Amino acid sequence: MNDLIKLDNGEYGLVKDTVNTITSIENEIKKLKEMQDNYKEQLLKAMEDNDILKIDIPELTITRKAPTTRESLDTKTLKEELPEIYDTYVKISPVKGSITIKVKDKSEEEKTLDKIKDLVKEN
Secondary structure (H helix, E strand, C coil), X not given: CCCCEEEECXXXXXXXXXXXXXXXXXXXXXXXXXXXXXXXXXXXXXXXXXXXXXXXXXXXXXXXXXXXXXXXXXXXHHHHHCHHHHHHHCCCCCCCXXXXXXCCCCCXXXXXXXXXXXXXXXX
């Protein structure tokens, strides 16, 4: 196949290093995203509390956006109830192919095995 994907008994899988790398990256992204969201919430609250709309420093600019409402079109209902109007105004655009990666949570058994492996490595 290649260095990332393997074929084993007629089924496609990933090379172990690939699994470890992707899992590690995805978990790190999740942690960083949570950290970013937390900082953004704290900054928003501080800016609201002090009535600050914008902080502009050499390294970055932070702009506070006031709460608002959003108007959207219920395309599903429009398509069902007025398909001729939907067809007149629908816009179809090409979308690039992609993959979705979801890291599955480990079972309690797998977590215990990982802890045991870590203890063995330490000794």
